[in-house]
Amino acid sequence: MALNVPDEGExxxxxxxxxxxxxxxPILKLFKTNVTPADTDTAxxxxxxxxxxxxxxxxxxxxxxxxxxxxxxxxxxxxxTCSGAATDDIYGYFIVSTTSGKLLWSEKDASAPFxxxxxxxxxxxxxxxxxx
Amino acid sequence: MMWLNNLLDRARKQRVARxxxxxxxxxxxxxxxxxxVWKDRVGILYDVADGGVAAIIHLTNxxxxxxxxQLQVPVGELRIAKYTxxxxxxxxxxxxxxxxxxxx
Numbered sequence: 001m002a003l004n005v006p007d008e009g010e011x012x013x014x015x016x017x018x019x020x021x022x023x024x025x026p027i028l029k030l031f032k033t034n035v036t037p038a039d040t041d042t043a044x045x046x047x048x049x050x051x052x053x054x055x056x057x058x059x060x061x062x063x064x065x066x067x068x069x070x071x072x073x074x075x076x077x078x079x080x081t082c083s084g085a086a087t088d089d090i091y092g093y094f095i096v097s098t099t100s101g102k103l104l105w106s107e108k109d110a111s112a113p114f115x116x117x118x119x120x121x122x123x124x125x126x127x128x129x130x131x132x
Numbered sequence: 133m134m135w136l137n138n139l140l141d142r143a144r145k146q147r148v149a150r151x152x153x154x155x156x157x158x159x160x161x162x163x164x165x166x167x168x169v170w171k172d173r174v175g176i177l178y179d180v181a182d183g184g185v186a187a188i189i190h191l192t193n194x195x196x197x198x199x200x201x202q203l204q205v206p207v208g209e210l211r212i213a214k215y216t217x218x219x220x221x222x223x224x225x226x227x228x229x230x231x232x233x234x235x236x
Contacts, residue, residue, distance in 0.1 A: 002164070004164070004165045006165075007224075007229065007232075007233055033196075033198055034198045034199045034200075035197065035198055035199065036175075036176045036178060036190040036192070036199045037165055037176075038165050038166070038167055038176045038197075038222065039163075039165045039166060039167075039233055040167065040218065040222055040223065040224050040230065040233065040235075041222070045197075045221075045222055
């Protein structure tokens, strides 16, 4: 499934679109439970990864490429690298807004889960979102 | 007085139309990411296949709402889940919010 923008993410986007809400840097996180994204989701739906070395990544506004053809992508691939023994199975990523904590969108990888077990194991994502 | 009757008649029709409009429920469309029910089993519409006649659904458990299986079924056998059918941990706390999404 393509990425899912839940109801609260749609509302956030609408408010940012008309400047009712000031847009903030999105935060990229991995989730480690077998959850299929749905329109009712909130950030609390997802259990964030916790393997050694894991830390969520703030995606700064200036680092996005210019939108084109109804799509926008982050300028660089983001890497989550494990630094020790772990037991996480990663199913996908979710993105929340910095201040409100609203779930903006999420995506479960069709090839999931990805087992993170050892130091050096890495999950790599280039955030991209399309409006069509 | 003809003009007054016409005016009243038009106002009456508009009111009827407004009443009818208020009574008709909006169509709830199946879409990816919607909670659905297939033969009493709750899940999420994950994708469509075979030119749109087949649905790939992810069945979920309750109350966690985690995915426990995947099936491909005819789209025509799906319906939108009711509010109380959505797994407890993934059910919107506000029933009105759920209603707006078509879960009643």
